[in-house]
Structures are given as C-alpha cells and as structure tokens.
Amino acid sequence: xxxxxxxxxxxxxxxxGSPIIWAWYLNQIKGTAAKPVLLGEPNTEAAFMLERWGxxxxxxxxxxxxxxxxxxxxxxxxxELPANVNNADIQGIIDHHKLVGGLxxxxxxxxxxxxxxxxxxxxxxxxxxxxxxAPEGVKGxxxxxxxxxxxxxxxxxxxxxDKAVAHALADDLGVNIGELAAEMFAAKSDVxxxxxxxxxxxxxxxxxxxxxKFRVSVLETTAPxxxxxRKDSLMETMxxxxxxxxxxxxxxxxxxxxxxxxxxxxxxDLVKSVAEKSFAAxxxxxxxxxxxxxxxxxxxxxxxxx
Amino acid sequence: xxxxxxxxxxxxxxxxGSPIIWAWYLNQIKGTAAKPVLLGEPNTEAAFMLERWGxxxxxxxxxxxxxxxxxxxxxxxxxELPANVNNADIQGIIDHHKLVGGLxxxxxxxxxxxxxxxxxxxxxxxxxxxxxxAPEGVKGxxxxxxxxxxxxxxxxxxxxxDKAVAHALADDLGVNIGELAAEMFAAKSDVxxxxxxxxxxxxxxxxxxxxxKFRVSVLETTAPxxxxxRKDSLMETMxxxxxxxxxxxxxxxxxxxxxxxxxxxxxxDLVKSVAEKSFAAxxxxxxxxxxxxxxxxxxxxxxxxx
Numbered sequence: 072x073x074x075x076x077x078x079x080x081x082x083x084x085x086x087x088g089s090p091i092i093w094a095w096y097l098n099q100i101k102g103t104a105a106k107p108v109l110l111g112e113p114n115t116e117a118a119f120m121l122e123r124w125g126x127x128x129x130x131x132x133x134x135x136x137x138x139x140x141x142x143x144x145x146x147x148x149x150x151e152l153p154a155n156v157n158n159a160d161i162q163g164i165i166d167h168h169k170l171v172g173g174l175x176x177x178x179x180x181x182x183x184x185x186x187x188x189x190x191x192x193x194x195x196x197x198x199x200x201x202x203x204x205a206p207e208g209v210k211g212x213x214x215x216x217x218x219x220x221x222x223x224x225x226x227x228x229x230x231x232x233d234k235a236v237a238h239a240l241a242d243d244l245g246v247n248i249g250e251l252a253a254e255m256f257a258a259k260s261d262v263x264x265x266x267x268x269x270x271x272x273x274x275x276x277x278x279x280x281x282x283x284k285f286r287v288s289v290l291e292t293t294a295p296x297x298x299x300x301r302k303d304s305l306m307e308t309m310x311x312x313x314x315x316x317x318x319x320x321x322x323x324x325x326x327x328x329x330x331x332x333x334x335x336x337x338x339x340d341l342v343k344s345v346a347e348k349s350f351a352a353x354x355x356x357x358x359x360x361x362x363x364x365x366x367x368x369x370x371x372x373x374x375x376x377x
Numbered sequence: 378x379x380x381x382x383x384x385x386x387x388x389x390x391x392x393x394g395s396p397i398i399w400a401w402y403l404n405q406i407k408g409t410a411a412k413p414v415l416l417g418e419p420n421t422e423a424a425f426m427l428e429r430w431g432x433x434x435x436x437x438x439x440x441x442x443x444x445x446x447x448x449x450x451x452x453x454x455x456x457e458l459p460a461n462v463n464n465a466d467i468q469g470i471i472d473h474h475k476l477v478g479g480l481x482x483x484x485x486x487x488x489x490x491x492x493x494x495x496x497x498x499x500x501x502x503x504x505x506x507x508x509x510x511a512p513e514g515v516k517g518x519x520x521x522x523x524x525x526x527x528x529x530x531x532x533x534x535x536x537x538x539d540k541a542v543a544h545a546l547a548d549d550l551g552v553n554i555g556e557l558a559a560e561m562f563a564a565k566s567d568v569x570x571x572x573x574x575x576x577x578x579x580x581x582x583x584x585x586x587x588x589x590k591f592r593v594s595v596l597e598t599t600a601p602x603x604x605x606x607r608k609d610s611l612m613e614t615m616x617x618x619x620x621x622x623x624x625x626x627x628x629x630x631x632x633x634x635x636x637x638x639x640x641x642x643x644x645x646d647l648v649k650s651v652a653e654k655s656f657a658a659x660x661x662x663x664x665x666x667x668x669x670x671x672x673x674x675x676x677x678x679x680x681x682x683x
Contacts, residue, residue: 161476164476166485167485168485169481169482169483169484169485169486170467170470170480170481170482170486170488171481172478172479172480172481173478174476174478175475175476175477175478176475176476177475177679178475178492178674178675178679179472179473179474179475179490179491179492179493179674180475180476180490180492181490181491181492182476182488182489182490182491183488183489183490184485184486184487184488184489185485185487185488186484186485186486186487187485368484368485369484373483373484
C-alpha cells in the first residue's frame with residue numbers, strides 16, 4: 072500500500088515541501104511506494120514554491136483510513152492532523168516542534184525530531200549523499216522550505232545547520248538566495264484575495280495559558296500594510312472565528328520580515344493585558360509594535376501570559 | 378547544571394548501559410556535563426555488565442526536580458519514568474519502543490526513535506566515528522546491551538543493524554560473543570535471591586486489553602527450572618501484586634533463551650482463556666509451553682486477547 076506523507080492542516084511551505092521531499096526519498100532511494108498529500112490548500116508562498124520548481128500540487132485529503140500507512144512531517148500534534156490519524160499505521164515522524172504528546176503507534180517506528188528551524192534541514196541530514204540523485208525540484212523545495220522557515224535566516228529559530236544546508240543547496244542549484252527569498256516573501260505577502268477569517272486561520276496554532284484558550288495567528292509579510300489596512304474588519308471577524316473554533320481569544324501578529332518586528336492587533340483589554348504582561352509593551356490604541364518579535368515558537372509562545 | 382541521563386524504572390541491561398554510554402558521549406564528545414542515573418536497582422545481568430567492564434554503578438534517584446535537565450533513554454512512557462518527569466527540562470529522548478504519548482516538552486528537542494532491538498545500537502549510529510575515542514567500558518556496555526536485548530540474536534526483534542554493530546564491537550574489543558552472552562545469561566538466570574514479588578516485577582510492563590489491566594512479566598533465563606520450581610508460590614504472590622499494583626491479572630512468561638520457548642503460568646481460567654485465544658495454545662494444568670515465543674514487544678503484546 073502506498074505510504075501517504077503529509078504535514079499539518081494549514082499547509083505552509085515546509086508542510087507542503089517536506090512531504091514532496093520525503094516521498095521522493097521513499098520512492099527513489101528506499102524503493103517504497105509513497106506519495107505526498109496535503110491536508111488543505113497550500114498558502115501563497117507554498118503555491119509559489121510548487122510553480123517555481125515545476126512540482127505537481129499534491130492531492131488534498133480530508134482524513135486517513137484505518138490502517139493506512141502514513142509518515143507525518145512538520146508536526147507531532149494530533150490537533151493539527153487528520154481526525155483518524157491514531158487509527159492509521161503511522162510509520163514515521165520527522166519534525167522540529169516541541170513534543171506535545173497524543174500520537175500513539177502500534178509498534179516501534181522511526182521518529183526523528185531535532186531543534187532545527189526547518190523539517191527539510193533534518194531530511195537533508197537523513198538523506199545524506201543520496202541527495203545527489205534528487206531532481207532539481209526536490210532540492211529546490213528543500214531550499215525554499217529552509218528560507219521560508221528561517222525568514223531568510225532572520226528568525227531566531229535559525230541554526231548554523233539550517234544556514235549551512237541552505238547555502239550548500241543554493242550553490243548546487245546556482246540560485247541567488249536573496250532573489251529567491253524576495254520572490255517567496257512577495258508571494259506570501261500577496262494575501263489580498265483572502266477573507267478575514269482565512270487570514271486569521273492561515274498560519275495559526277491553538278495554545279492554552281492558565282485556562283485561557285488562544286488562537287495565536289501569525290502573518291509573515293514584507294507588506295504589512297495589506298493586512299493592517301484591514302485591521303478593523305479583522306478584529307470584528309476575530310469574534311466569529313473565536314466562537315466557531317471554541318477559543319477565547321485570537322491573537323493576530325503581523326510580522327514585518329524586513330523590519331524584523333511584529334504588530335499585534337489589540338481589539339480589547341484582554342489582549343492589551345497580554346501584550347503588556349508578555350512583551351513588556353506599552354499599549355495605546357488598537358495596535359502595538361513589538362520590535363524584534365518574529366517567531367511564534369521561540370518568542371511568542373514561551374512568553375505568553377494572561 | 379549537570380544533565381541526568383536515565384532509562385526506565387526497572388533497570389535491565391539496556392536501561393543501565395545506555396545512560397552510561399550517552400553520558401560519556403555528552404561529557405567527552407559534546408562537552409556537556411552529564412551523568413548516568415538509575416531509577417531502581419539494576420537486575421542481575423545489568424550488575425554483571427557493570428562488573429565485567431569495570432563501570433561504576435550509577436546513583437539511584439527517586440524523582441527529578443522541576444526544571445532539571447534530563448535525557449530519557451530506552452522508554453518514552455511516562456508510567457515508566459519519574460513522577461515529576463514532565464516538569465523536568467527534557468532535552469532528549471533516544472528509544473526503540475512504540476510511541477505511547479504522554480511525554481511533553483517545553484520546546485523542540487532532539488528525539489531519535491528507531492525500530493531496532495536495542496537503544497545502544499541507535500547510540501552507536503548517532504555517535505558515529507567519535508566512538509573510536511570511547512574507553513573499553515563504553516564499547517563493552519554497548520555490546521552487552523545489544524546481546525541482552527537481542528538474546529544473542531535469537532529474539533525476533535533483532536535486526537541486521539543490531540547484529541552488524543554487535544559484531545563490529547566484538548571484533549574491536551576482542552570479545553567472543555558466545556562466551557560473553559553465556560556469562561550474561563547465567564547472571565540473568567541467577568534469580569534465587571529474589572522474592573516472588575521481586576521476580577514478578579523485575580521485567581514487567583502494564584498493558585490494557587479491552588478494559589482488562591495486565592502486568593505482563595517476562596523472565597528470560599537459561600535455567601527455567603529456577604523460577605518454575607517456585608510456580609505455586611509465584612502464582613499465590615500474583616494476587617498480592619495484583620492488588621498492590623491495581624492490575625487485574627499478572628501474566629508471567631518464563632522465557633527459555635536456549636530452547637527459544639516460553640512457559641506461561643496459568644493460575645486461573647482468565648489466563649487459560651488468554652493463552653488459548655492469544656497463542657492458540659491448548660492448556661491443561663497450571664503451565665503451558667509456547668514454542669518460539671521470546672519477545673513481549675513483537676510476539677506477546679501484539680497478540681494479547683481476553
């Protein structure tokens with residue numbers, strides 16, 4: 072049975088590219104039938120990656136069947152995975168997030184988690200010299216994933232390993248990193264076609280702090296004005312998203328990749344208090360700029376206080 | 378702060394040796410202060426390993442403190458770990474068991490799980506050529522762990538990788554595998570000093586099947602008569618262990634390493650039914666021989682039916 076390889080439910084570049092990379096490896100190097108699939112529509116940057124490297128858009132699936140062989144990449148969180156995932160035959164997990172618990176396997180399987188910025192960097196290490204056999208598209212997806220997750224090495228999640236692997240791939244492909252990243256970030260910033268609710272849910276994770284459930288949403292962009300000009304309607308839509316998703320509060324951070332700062336929308340006193348307690352920010356008005364804040368994983372989540 | 382490296386609560390050879398191996402690697406190769414610790418008394422084979430290779434017996438700890446840096450090896454099951462483990466600073470997990478869920482980390486860490494017979498085999502792969510710098514005791518512990526977990530390559534959990542690594546280590550150390558394994562198994566079989574309850578809990582894991590809680594205990598031995606001559610008092614003591622440990626039934630398998638078979642004690646109709654349904658055995662009397670059954674992980678647990 073063909074192994075389905077997938078990332079999380081809001082396919083960004085790493086969750087779209089890493090399944091493609093790993094399915095190639097399983098098929099071509101390991102001789103095991105595998106195919107990449109998605110759990111939702113890829114975001115605009117991920118769609119750019121597919122086009123840039125001539126890759127087919129993977130099929131989007133709604134759930135997995137009992138006993139179906141799967142490999143999970145770029146998450147280990149059941150909340151971000153198909154509802155039936157624990158009844159599938161999970162054969163491998165490759166990830167770079169904290170362990171949240173909840174995934175269970177029937178027997179021992181291969182699990183590789185490393186504190187690197189990007190799943191593709193871990194795959195580069197696992198594939199080793201067999202990568203020489205990979206087509207340009209697979210190497211290009213790898214490079215694009217790393218530049219995406221590191222925000223072209225600006226994010227504090229970036230490690231020396233991510234950087235070294237990206238430079239090696241760029242040299243091999245004859246690609247200028249700055250030019251590729253600029254095209255990627257332009258694609259990611261092109262969000263005018265999305266509804267407010269789609270923007271809020273696009274890159275979003277749920278976290279609970281002292282009993283308060285947050286949906287922590289991030290929009291990484293080189294054009295912060297596009298979402299910020301819509302802040303009134305975004306804040307209005309938060310209420311709908313909150314009630315639909317069963318969370319107490321949406322926190323929407325518009326991350327300016329080039330200026331290396333985040334703007335948090337402040338619709339009410341709860342968010343004002345979170346901003347003050349978590350980031351020592353002084354809030355007046357309905358937005359607050361947080362200098363240097365770029366990473367949900369490294370900077371936002373670990374500091375979140377109610 | 379010194380990292381504490383430990384395995385599970387019933388330290389067998391792998392759970393005693395792997396912390397020693399990994400603490401050496403962290404100290405000597407990675408330059409990070411680390412020490413091996415145990416969560417209980419090592420079993421007789423593990424004690425033999427320490428003596429055979431001139432290794433100090435690691436300190437036994439009762440729990441871990443909030444925020445203490447730890448690396449967990451040879452398990453990922455919170456039930457087999459210190460009560461406070463999820464409040465410690467878990468920095469790494471190296472294991473070869475199925476993922477049970479329940480461990481959580483504050484941030485992304487290094488996790489390596491592979492479907493190999495032995496944790497030490499995974500460490501051999503992770504340490505790579507730096508192993509050349511290891512003292513004889515570290516290499517000897519590695520070899521002893523692999524021979525223990527594979528029952529000298531007889532267990533169906535054995536992979537080609539475990540075998541190849543053991544042979545490479547034996548060549549390097551100038552050790553005859555058959556002779557070392559015979560000494561190990563003699564040490565493991567020397568259980569006359571233990572009480573019935575100690576024997577039942579020595580190598581034991583809890584599993585629930587359709588609402589019935591089992592304590593699945595295994596005694597791997599080259600001298601099955603030692604425990605089997607005590608079967609009446611072992612079966613009497615099961616009742617006490619069951620009530621003390623809150624399980625419905627103890628299943629005690631005496632595994633004859635050389636004959637490659639297990640003898641299951643059958644104290645009542647529940648166990649008789651389990652033996653018949655799980656292993657298609659025909660039971661008369663208070664024991665039943667199960668030819669070829671050697672591995673709890675591969676053969677007993679996956680087949681257990683009530």
